[in-house]
Amino acid sequence: MDPYYTDAIEKYFNCSQNPIFQNITYPKYHRQYKIVSTISPNRLYWKDCLNNIIVCQKKEVLVRFRYLTIENAEDFFYQQILLCVPAWSEQQLKGGYSNYKLRFQVEFLNEYQSLITNF
Structure with missing residues (x-):
């Protein structure tokens, strides 16, 4: 197992192939979902293409972007x-x-x- 996280764009491109992720944009994906190492019982989760566990955030998070012009x-x-x-x-x-x-x-x-x- 790689001890370092891949970057956020790679995580997004490899998100689950489940239909709920079909039309999700990069910021929405990172606001509403997170990758975890373990899940609690009875929690809804998905596996991404890198075999990571994806769960819904309990509260949406602020997603920051580099200021570009x-x-x-x-x-x-x-x-x-x-x-x-x-x-x-x-x-x-x-x-x-x-x-x-x-x-x-x-x-x-x-x-x-x-x-x-x-x-």
């Missing part, structure tokens, strides 16, 4: 897509586009134009 280029657009698009992998997050900026620009045109105008 459009000047951070691809990292900024990656974060924006990760915040609002459910995905199981980097490729799915990219959505068939060559980069995250292009996907954001095409699928979130109004937001993109607002960013460019206010920059």
Whole structure:
């Protein structure tokens, strides 16, 4: 067993294949669920693709994000897509586009134009 936790994005991409996780976004996943090493009797749980035990949080937690601006280029657009698009992998997050900026620009045109105008 690896003594170190994988990063939060890897945990999200490997969340359970149960239908309740099918359309869950990155922030919602981390607000509502957590990975535990043991479970108490009669508690509802799921196993993720890494064989971790996932349970519901008793109270939603605050999820923090690194402050990025459009000047951070691809990292900024990656974060924006990760915040609002459910995905199981980097490729799915990219959505068939060559980069995250292009996907954001095409699928979130109004937001993109607002960013460019206010920059």
